[in-house]
Amino acid sequence: MVDPEEYVAVVLALVEQIPPGQVMSYGAVADALATTTGRNNPRRVGTIMARYGGGVPWHRVVAADGRLPPGHEQRARALLAAEGTPMRGDKVDMTAAWYPP
Template identity: 50%
Template structure:
C-alpha cells in the first residue's frame, strides 16, 4: 500500500473527536480514494498511533480482537452504544456495538477544510506517482 495513502488515512482519523465514530467506508469517501478494505488494512497495520477505536465496520462492531479495549475507550469517551455492554464488560457475554446513527462523526466546516487539504494532497501525490516521468513537467 502506498505510503501517501497510509498517511492520509491516519491524518484523517486523527481528526475524529472523542465520542464520535465512523465506518471504514466513511474514511474512504471523505478522502475520495480507496474503499473500506483499504482503510481497514491501513488501520490494521498502521493505526496504533491514532484513535483506531473510532473507525469500525458499518455495523458498528468494534475492530475484531479489540472489543474489550475498545469498549472501555467508548465508555470513557461517551460514545453512543447499543446492546448489552454491561454484561459483556462484567462477564464477556452479550453483544453490543457502537450506535453509528447517533455517534457518526459530522465534521464541522473547519474540519471539512482540513479533510479537503488531506484529500487534495493525497490526490496530487497519487496523480504525480501515476504519471510517467517523461510526462511530468518541472
C-alpha cells in the same frame, strides 16, 4: 492518485480528526478521501488501521453497522465508553455517534 504510503498518511490524519465520542466507518473514511486521493477501498482502510493505527484513535473507526474492530472489541469498548460514545449493546449507535454529524 496518491501512492500507497501517502494514502496511509492521509487515512491516519483523518482518523486523528475524529472527535472523542464519535466514530466513522471504514467505508466512510474511504469515501471521505476518495476525491483527493483517487482511492476508495474500505478494506484498505481496515488494513491500514490494523497495521499503522496504533498511534491514532483507532477505536473510533468501526464497521458500518457499528461493530468494533475485530480482535480488539474489549479494548475498543472500554476506550469508547470512557469517551461517552453512544452504544447499542455491543455495537456503536451509529445514528448518535456518526462523524461528521
